[in-house]
Amino acid sequence: MKAIWTGALSFGLINIPVSLYSASQDRALHFKLVHKTDSCPIGYEKVCKSTGKEIPNDEIAKAYELENGEMVMLEDSDFKKANAKKTSTIDIDSFADEKEIDPLYYEKAYYIEPAKKAEKAYVLLREALKKSCKVGVATFVMREKEKLAIIRASEDTLMLEQLHFHDEIRDPKGLHIPDSKEPAAKEMEIAELLIEKLSGKFNIKKFKDTYVEDVMAIINEKAAGKKPKQRGTAPSFTDMHDMMAMLKKSLEKSGSK
Numbered sequence: 001m002k003a004i005w006t007g008a009l010s011f012g013l014i015n016i017p018v019s020l021y022s023a024s025q026d027r028a029l030h031f032k033l034v035h036k037t038d039s040c041p042i043g044y045e046k047v048c049k050s051t052g053k054e055i056p057n058d059e060i061a062k063a064y065e066l067e068n069g070e071m072v073m074l075e076d077s078d079f080k081k082a083n084a085k086k087t088s089t090i091d092i093d094s095f096a097d098e099k100e101i102d103p104l105y106y107e108k109a110y111y112i113e114p115a116k117k118a119e120k121a122y123v124l125l126r127e128a129l130k131k132s133c134k135v136g137v138a139t140f141v142m143r144e145k146e147k148l149a150i151i152r153a154s155e156d157t158l159m160l161e162q163l164h165f166h167d168e169i170r171d172p173k174g175l176h177i178p179d180s181k182e183p184a185a186k187e188m189e190i191a192e193l194l195i196e197k198l199s200g201k202f203n204i205k206k207f208k209d210t211y212v213e214d215v216m217a218i219i220n221e222k223a224a225g226k227k228p229k230q231r232g233t234a235p236s237f238t239d240m241h242d243m244m245a246m247l248k249k250s251l252e253k254s255g256s257k
């Protein structure tokens with residue numbers, strides 16, 4: 001794995017040299033854009049909007065436009081100068097109970113690896129988090145943006161769970177959300193029974209991305225000159241006036257599970 005960030009993990013006056021590695025990988029199929037008539041690849045060029053000329057990467061810079069239209073050029077070093085500590089430190093500000101954090105705020109997970117000779121401090125923080133049943137609440141800067149995160153112990157590994165800031169979460173007020181009216185007692189009873197019958201211990205290994213396999217099957221069929229087969233059928237929406245009957249059918253179907 002390739003480290004995507006290196007710096008220090010700080011708690012109190014202790015600074016542990018660490019590297020961050022993405023804990024997940026993209027399983028999506030990657031497609032190329034081509035011309036329909038001859039399959040010629042379509043590319044994106046970085047061109048100057050004034051002249052239409054293509055600009056090489058080494059001549060491209062980041063700039064901020066002021067209100068008067070003036071462009072202020074920024075170098076990579078300028079972002080580090082903005083706050084040298086935040087650009088090189090995952091700073092644990094406080095500790096909290098992980099149950100207090102709404103899952104809505106979770107964004108992405110990273111593994112934390114200590115540098116050589118920093119294992120002692122790494123193990124100390126890991127075991128202290130385990131025994132206290134707490135997580136560290138931290139901030140750091142990555143890709144020119146400040147991030148909020150928690151540091152937690154997962155078996156022998158320290159994890160960084162990147163969070164959304166509160167003001168990044170959209171307010172659902174503009175959506176048409178039903179109020180908190182109580183459903184019919186009988187429907188509620190059957191719904192709760194259905195949930196109970198379909199409940200079991202969560203096992204992440206049971207779940208697999210089968211859609212990618214289905215798309216690959218379509219690709220293989222087309223490559224072989226065959227007409228792709230339809231897989232599955234789109235569901236029809238439930239008639240809300242027939243809710244009870246559908247709940248009962250669902251309950252009967254769940255019997256085998």
